[in-house]
Amino acid sequence: xxxxxxxxxxxxxxxxxxxxxxxxxxxxxxxxxxxxxxxxxxxxxxxxxxxxxxxxxxxxxxxxxxxxxxxxxxxxxxxxxxxxxxxxxxxxxxxxxxxxxxxxxxxxxxxxxxxxxxxxxxxxx
Numbered sequence: 796x797x798x799x800x801x802x803x804x805x806x807x808x809x810x811x812x813x814x815x816x817x818x819x820x821x822x823x824x825x826x827x828x829x830x831x832x833x834x835x836x837x838x839x840x841x842x843x844x845x846x847x848x849x850x851x852x853x854x855x856x857x858x859x860x861x862x863x864x865x866x867x868x869x870x871x872x873x874x875x876x877x878x879x880x881x882x883x884x885x886x887x888x889x890x891x892x893x894x895x896x897x898x899x900x901x902x903x904x905x906x907x908x909x910x911x912x913x914x915x916x917x918x919x920x
Contacts, residue, residue, distance in 0.1 A: 796820040796909050798872075800889045803914030808880050816872040816889030816911050824867040827895035829907060830874045832885035832916075841902045842887070843874060848897030856882065881918045888913045 802814035814830065829844035843853045843863040851863055862875040872889050890907035901907070 796823070796826075796891060796893070798889050798891055798909050798911045800887070800911035800914050803887060803916050805917045805919045806879055808918050810879055811875070811877045812879060812916060814874040814876065814887055814889075814914060814916075818870040818872070818891060818909075821893075822867065823865070823870055823872075823891060825893060825895060827892040827899055827901050827906070828863075828865055828872045829890045829892075829901070830863060830872075830887055831890055831904060832883075832887045834882070834885040839888070839904060841904075844900055844902060845872070846897060846899050847895050850898045850900060852900045852902060876916070879916075879918060884917050886913045886915050 798818045800816040806812050830842045831839050832842045833839040845851050845863045845865050860878045864873050889911040891909040892907045
């Protein structure tokens with residue numbers, strides 16, 4: 796399986812942006828999928844994750860603003876980011892973990908086997 800993310804860019808604070816990730820090589824229906832982000836000078840951290848059955852987890856600072864979703868038929872993962880603020884400036888990566896149960900949630904980076912290259916999201920002034 797390989798994953799490639801796209802989207803990202805520079806937006807003004809308060810605006811929205813949508814990130815997408817496309818998988819290839821195998822069905823993702825049994826995969827846990829996640830978005831991680833690495834802010835400048837910080838360690839990479841989980842932003843959101845979604846189980847095969849649609850259970851979700853959000854890092855506290857993005858709750859109510861970000862929405863993670865998946866389309867197993869199209870092999871895609873998305874992250875709708877609303878009300879963006881300067882603290883959301885980061886490199887965003889999608890990640891996939893095979894063999895997940897329907898409601899399984901994994902947050903450590905080490906739980907994921909496949910990674911997209913990353914896309915930069917920056918707040919413009």
